[in-house]
Amino acid sequence: MSEKVVLYYFNGRGKMESIRWLLAVAGVEFEEVYLTTEEQFRKLVNDGALLFHQVPLVEMDGMKLVQTKAILNYIAAKYNLYGKDIKERVMIDMYSDGVRDVMDMIMVLPFTPADQKQKQLDKIQEKAKERSLPAYEKALADSQFLVGSQLSCADVHLLEATLMLEELFPTILSTFPKIQDFQKRMKVIPAIKKFLQPGSQRKPPPDEVYVKTVMSVLSFIFK
Incomplete structure (x- = not known):
């Protein structure tokens, strides 16, 4: 191998x-x-x-x-993208799974029959705006990262998910300033900027x- x-x-x-x-x-x-x-x-x-x-x-x-x-x-x-202890890890898992819920909905979109795509888009937008994004906006209210004081996989997943959402709904982050600031911080990290x-x-x-x-x-x- x-x-x-x-x-x-x-x-x-x-x-x-x-x-x-x-x-x-x-x-x-x-x-x-x-x-x-x-x-x-x-x-x-x-x-x-x-x-x-x-x-x-x-x-x-x-x-x-x-x-x-x-x-x-x-x-x-x-x-070293998984927190410093078991309590941080469970929070990272929670935030990561929440992001994955939205990304999974987006992943099936290309395989959705044409006559059902708008319905799927509406479901994605509703879940993101009403349930997912508000939770991440709150989590970032007083912190640079979702969990603890350093970058974790949850932050990487959130950036990926929000970029995917913006591809579908360009103004979806307009009412989420903390997430917008988070995106800006993440995009200047050298490895992310390169990717x-x-x-x-x-x-x-x-x-x-x-x-x-x-x-x-x-x-x-x-x-």
């Missing part, structure tokens, strides 16, 4: 994007293997690389890691090619 970190996923965001973000912020270089055929996926399954027959798959530290949350928690713990530049391993919003590839690779699931 390669000593380098290797990511196995599609050439697009999906569940791997948060992993890319966290590795980038931790300053970890990684390679990617893009799945483009059903045969590639089935080979990973047959080789025993996919514990639950699902991607993302990350080869790291001599392990083949699956399950997004487990991968993110491992990276965060290894690179936000053109040519980085950050993926663009999903397009039709990405959707068709995913559907093709996982076609056996939809039969």
Whole structure:
């Protein structure tokens, strides 16, 4: 197994994007293997690389890691992005899971039938404005970071999520000044600034090619 970190996923965001973000912020270089055929996926399954027959798959530290949350928690713990004690970690988990709820809703949008997309957009916007963003605005009222006195994976996930929301709803943060200030602070962190530049391993919003590839690779699931 390669000593380098290797990511196995599609050439697009999906569940791997948060992993890319966290590795980038931790300053970890990684390679990617893009799945483009059903045969590639089935080979990973047959080789025993996919514990639950699902991607993302990350080869790291001599392990083949699956399950997004487990991968993110491992990276965060290894690179000091997971708080100083168990109480901070549980708060980080709470904020991270709250962000993930919104991102999961956005992830399914490209796969939503055209006649249902507006309904899904409305649900995303309502949940973000009425439930999620107010919680993060309050958390940032008197603190530079969501939890404790240093950067954590929860902060990285929040930045990723708010940028995704702004792609869909450009003015959604207009009534959340603390989150706007938070974004500005985060964007000047060198590793994040680099990841936000053109040519980085950050993926663009999903397009039709990405959707068709995913559907093709996982076609056996939809039969």
